[in-house]
Amino acid sequence: MKKKHFYKFFSLLVVLGLLLSACSNSTGGSKKPTASNEKAEENIGQFPNVVKNDKKEIKDGSLTYALVSDTPFEGTLNYAYYSGQPDSEVLQFFDLPLFTTNKDYEFTNDGAATYELSNNNKTITVKIKDNVNWSDGKPVIAQDYEYSFLVIGNKDYTGVRYGDALIQSIVGMKEYHEGKAKNISGIKIIDDKTLSITFKEANPSLLTGLWSYAMPKHYIGDIPIKDLAKSDKIHKTPIGFGPYKIKKIIPGESVEFERNDDYFGGKPKLKTVILKVVNPKVILQSLKKGEVDVAEYPVDQYKAAKGSKNFQFIGQIDLAYNYIGFKLGHWDAKKGVNVMDNPKFKDKRVRQAMAYALDNKAVGDKIYNGLRFPATSLIPPSFPSWYNKDANAIGYDSEKAKKLLDEAGYKDIDKDGLREDPNGKKFQINFLSMSGGDIAEPLAKFYIQSWKNVGLDASLVDGRLAEFNSFYKMVEEDNKKVDVFAAAWGTGTDVDPYGLYGSDVPFNYSRFVSEKNDQLLADGHSPKAFDHDYRKKVYDEWQDYMNDEMPVIPTLFRSTISAVNNRVASLKANYNSDPYVWAQVGVTSDTPEAE
Structure with missing residues (x-):
């Protein structure tokens, strides 16, 4: 879902474990662990962002x-189809987005294409530079850029990029996606190097989150879209x-x-x-x-x-964070919506308690040498304008966790040290965690023990760690074995979290759905959000709201x-x-x- 990653978009990250005593009780329960964030930023500041080498470079x-x-x-x-960080690390060498970006991740005109935005902010005109060619010698043309939208918007497309709000808001995209039109009316070819894209509404994410990858139509255009993801090309x-x-x-x-x-x-x-x-x-x-x-x-x-x-x-x-997600429902592929129909973690007090049980500060300080630090929201501090360090953050507090579980009716009836649910039945949590070297298993054991310390009985799905591909297959397909999973997101360079948490996007792996969530996400990329202060207020409220509902537990921000x-x-x-x-x-x- 990398920084890496979709560059403008998000990506799945490999979740590496860490060595930590499962019985650690080293820190107290600070509710807003901002000091750790400051320490981590100080530590990462010790590293230069450019390699030091003053010697003369050799040729070839x-x-x-x-x-x-x-x-x-x-x-x-292919950018339209890949989903994991490993593939993005291959892609970075041979394919590019059309635009470069500045330090705020906004498009510049220094890359393979230039752009102009209309006065009403609804139409962007993109011109691909004349000397930009595919590696087989054919020129990159406007039709290649258009083709990427035709692929993603097609009803036979098997990837997940169609969930992006900007893509869906292109004029005529809905009709094309439903098979009512052969082309996308909002995309106009002006000449072989120039096209325009018109959106239903102005969106402040346009110059940070617009899909900016062309696809070589001359090379893959003869492959049926339903077969494209598996093709040799x-x-x-x-x-x-x-x-x-x-x-x-x-x-x-x-x-x-x-x-x-x-x-x-x-x-x-x-x-x-x-x-x-x-x-x-x-x-x-x-x-x-x-x-x-x-x-x-x-x-x-x-x-x-x-x-x-x-x-x-x-x-x-890093433009990334680790998290623990709850499986609250399933993805309805036919309707293209998330359905929150799993009652197991319906009570948000249970979700909050599981968050309070985790000492993420000890994880970051002791194991990651301060290079990972407690995540306090679902927008990382690599977005300094939008990150809200005071977003009702949940820190480590095991007593608070126990109190919340008591209030929710989860009590140890048979006195075996583990809580039963409000109906008096055994409450078993099936936890999916990823493999990743010597430290992955101790990390999973730490989470499991942390929850057992507050009376929750958790164990690994199938009794073992899952490798990257099988892990995300189980998560994406809402495997019934999985109750809770530990994962990570590379956010990409667009701050808009809609593509990860919207009710109609498949990357919303927790399957959390609420009217307020949808409204806040919509407000965050509405025309009104061109006003910085307004957008800041919306995203502050969204971060606070998600920390209360806790469909996922943000665990660690990441330094790379x-x-x-x-x-x-x-x-x-x-x-x-x-x-x-x-x-x-x-x-x-x-x-x-x-x-």
Whole structure:
């Protein structure tokens, strides 16, 4: 759902575990743990956001990039269809959004396309630059950009991007989606390089959240849309217009990229890039041996890597957060809506109690070296204008948790230390947690023990951790075995949370539905929200409301750090959110430094 991730959009993140004593009682119950946030921001500030290397770069160098994961990448290599961070790390090298962005994540005219917005803010006119070509030499044209909307809006589309509010609000999109029109009336082709898109209403997210990825119509347009997601042209031989192009793929394991000499931004510095999957258990040794040059590094392992001589760290606060979600219902695919029909966690006091039971501050401070810190809302502080640190945040307070459960009627009737439900029946919580190296199992045990400490009987689904792909399959399909799940979102660069929590979007994995939630989300991207103060007030209220309803428990905000071999030059920490940077990255020697 990465930063990484959908760049403008959100993505599923790999949830790495951490080592923590299940009996930790190290901190009290501060309800608003803002001090930890300040400490984490201070710690991440110790890392530069650009790698330091003043040596002369060599020509035609090669770089090895580690995709740090304990599971193969799925290989859905198209922005309209992929859903997980691993695939986004492959995509960043060979395909690009049409627009670059500034520090506030707003579109600029410095990328592959320029734009103009109409006076009423309802129509955007996009012009693709003349020298922008697909890696097979064909020009990127307006029809390619239009085609991406025709695919996403088609009734046979099997991905999840149609849930985006901006896409749905394009004039004529609804009629096209329902099969009543062959084209989208709000999208007009002006010439081969120019098109306009008109929306029903002005939306302040237009210049941060508009879908900005073209699809090569000449290359994949003959494939039925219902079959596109599984086609070889998506999985084995995809093309893009980025600085590199795919030469060879070993499915799930590695990708060899070669320089795209036709890249519109000028000749990329590297001749080749090798991407390979590296297990978190061995990433430190791979870096020390010089087997890889760049890796998004597991922050829980930072202490072991600190002081390494042959590589350095760059970092930033991530556009992401970890959370624990409740399965409150199911997704009705035929109607395209979430249905909140699971009564198990209907009482929000139970959800709140499970949040109060978790000592997230100890997790961030002791295990993640301050590089993850308690999440206090569903908008991370990487959006400083919109993040509300005082949003009725729930901190660690086990006594409060017990009191809420008592009030809700969950009491230990048979005196075995575990609570029964209000009807006197055993209350069993089936918890889905993801694998991820040595630390994943202790993390899951910590959550389970934390809930048992307040009298709730929780255990792992099927008695074991689930790997990334099977984990999200169970979550997406609302598997009946799952009551609660631990996951993470990369938010993308658009602050609008509608695409994750709207009642009619499939990424609302908790299946939470309420009129107030829908209204607040709608207000947040309404024409009135062009007024910054108004939008701020709406999102403050939404964060406060979600912390009260607690359909998901925000657990940790994330700092992202990357380990970079000393021979790498010009790499910025935001490479996962801005793939344009890869054309500028070089190396200063033929071989990596090793300890």
